[in-house]
Ligand code: SF4
């Protein structure tokens with residue numbers, strides 16, 4: 483189980499490294515190019531490519547962050563066991579919801 | 591003369607100050623020995639070989655875990671009037687500079703730190719070339735003297751008292767890479783998980799401090815890799 487969590491965290495980290503670079507490059511391009519909000523929305527709305535990319539980004543975060551937080555809670559607050567894991571599942575659900583809400587916000 | 595503060599008592603003890611004469615090429619162990627032989631015979635400390643082989647003399651010198659028999663005062667302290675000598679961290683203090691190392695060695699056993707061969711006395715010797723890649727990995731970690739300097743320097747041990755720690759995991763790694771050993775899977779199972787290699791933060795204090803120049807961090811990374819491989823193959 484722990485070995486599996488570790489693998490999931492490594493894999494999601496690799497994905498995140500890629501996603502963050504693409505995301506930052508896009509941001510720099512959008513800001514430097516002086517794109518307005520309307521222009522940005524015009525590019526993202528209905529774009530399946532952007533929908534797929536940002537969905538993967540959110541998914542990687544949803545996998546990566548709670549596993550890291552799991553160790554932080556153990557080591558800093560001595561919180562472990564089922565109650566912590568329930569909290570982490572809930573936490574994962576909240577970031578999945580918030581993340582996908584943002585992604586759909588610019589897609590729809 | 592040097593001003594030396596030495597830890598006295600158990601966990602709730604305090605520092606006692608001593609004045610110790612300065613000599614050329616003086617080691618920290620020389621200083622402690624002078625105190626015990628000349629100034630206060632009740633001081634408790636441990637040593638045996640005095641040449642960096644037995645691993646029994648480790649202490650915390652000015653906040654840093656060190657093998658005291660091979661640590662010159664020149665190297666360990668900047669100001670000779672500010673020397674503090676304490677027992678190793680992350681281990682229960684018995685008295686003065688002596689720690690209880692049972693937990694440290696029990697963890698070697700938990701990490702399956704003993705060799706398990708598959709041959710009998712009727713079989714021939716296992717021939718392993720010194721050029722063999724696995725053997726070269728073993729050689730990098732095999733010179734451990736069990737001093738617990740790395741264990742004392744590891745923050746994860748402080749945060750999770752059940753963490754096996756760098757020395758036990760390094761030992762497990764040298765056995766996983768030993769082609770004569772027949773218990774690799776059991777050992778990988780023993781060192782996987784929250785108390786094992788997956789809790790290592792890779793911050794390398796152990797590697798920085800190991801007096802034998804071993805990198806437990808590299809061994810732990812190797813264990814993670816082997817475990818990942820075994821998990822993906824469905825063997826773990
Ligand atoms: S690298 Fe790992 S074992 Fe070494 S000190 Fe850091 S956490 Fe401890």
Ligand code: SF4
Nearest residue numbers: 734735737738740800
């Ligand atoms: S790995 Fe190095 S620091 Fe750790 S116990 Fe062995 S010799 Fe000492």
Ligand code: FES
Nearest residue numbers: 640644645647659
């Ligand atoms: S006394 Fe043996 S290693 Fe220092």
